[in-house]
Amino acid sequence: xxxALAYYPGKRVAITGGLGFIGSNLARRLVALGSEVLLIDSMxxxxxxxxxxxxxxxxxxxxxxxxxxxAYAMNYLVQGQDIIFNLAGQVSxxxxxxxxxxxxxxxxxxQLSLLEACRYYNPSVKVVYASTRQVYGRPLRTPxxxxxxxxxxxxxxxxxxxxxxYHIVYNNAYGVRATVLRLTNTYGPRQLMKHxxxxxxxxxxxxxxxxxxxxxxxxxxQRRDFTYVDDVVDAFLLVGCTSHTDGEIYNLGGDSAxxxxxxxLLIEIAGRGRYRLVPWPPEKRVxxxxxxxxxxxxxxxxxxxxxxxxxxxxLREMIRYYEQRRKDYW
Numbered sequence: 524x525x526x527a528l529a530y531y532p533g534k535r536v537a538i539t540g541g542l543g544f545i546g547s548n549l550a551r552r553l554v555a556l557g558s559e560v561l562l563i564d565s566m567x568x569x570x571x572x573x574x575x576x577x578x579x580x581x582x583x584x585x586x587x588x589x590x591x592x593x594a595y596a597m598n599y600l601v602q603g604q605d606i607i608f609n610l611a612g613q614v615s616x617x618x619x620x621x622x623x624x625x626x627x628x629x630x631x632x633x634q635l636s637l638l639e640a641c642r643y644y645n646p647s648v649k650v651v652y653a654s655t656r657q658v659y660g661r662p663l664r665t666p667x668x669x670x671x672x673x674x675x676x677x678x679x680x681x682x683x684x685x686x687x688x689y690h691i692v693y694n695n696a697y698g699v700r701a702t703v704l705r706l707t708n709t710y711g712p713r714q715l716m717k718h719x720x721x722x723x724x725x726x727x728x729x730x731x732x733x734x735x736x737x738x739x740x741x742x743x744x745q746r747r748d749f750t751y752v753d754d755v756v757d758a759f760l761l762v763g764c765t766s767h768t769d770g771e772i773y774n775l776g777g778d779s780a781x782x783x784x785x786x787x788l789l790i791e792i793a794g795r796g797r798y799r800l801v802p803w804p805p806e807k808r809v810x811x812x813x814x815x816x817x818x819x820x821x822x823x824x825x826x827x828x829x830x831x832x833x834x835x836x837x838l839r840e841m842i843r844y845y846e847q848r849r850k851d852y853w
Contacts, residue, residue: 613630753831
């Protein structure tokens, strides 16, 4: 991280989706590094934007309540920025199936609005795009590296794959430097906790803290890998300050565990909660990807990134945070 520590002081950095989970954690790190930070967020209800996420750094950042779909706003906001961390998106797999057109607008057309704005108004900017392991669909093999075929199981995965492709094309065709990070089950403080449509882990944490029964679909043996948000922030910072990552796509990863193991660990840490195995709901079964584990060696070789936070330690921090801040997130 020494390179990142030396690079970011004084840099002008914009974060789309900056009031959301990952964006706000990234903003806090950039403020500490001495960057000039602009947070861009549409504050669409139920998407995760929350002013409580940045209350202690509110006077050290600029905020623009704008929608990435607004081309005129993007034309203005990209100007003068050294780096844009592009985190704005619709991330719910279920919502993408129920309302595919909104997912298309946000995860495809809006990405073109941002990239076109960069092309014409700030062609030297570096853009780091937050994508998802969902683009792979059901893995043919694990661990999954970047050469694995992309065959999404839901609309969100299709549109995020298109968003990736736009960024790489603009890098190659127009010189708008772009790097893509494929995230997998990021978790930690400042995550949306109001509903269960943006991932199972935050909802499990909420249910444990409320001493409710967690329902695990199937036998609970499906595996995922989990990346603590501080480690994700490290990855964004590292690729954001390097030129040899331009035009590349990288996996992130972390500790691997079955859903049943995760739930038992949560109950042990929190000292309350319970679980029950239940049959799969049909609408979720058809888009489930089964077990997934990422191979992130490409990113390690490129910038030295490795996850540093164990699942147990990350969950302890997450539970501690929400026990103290429940009113801001429930």
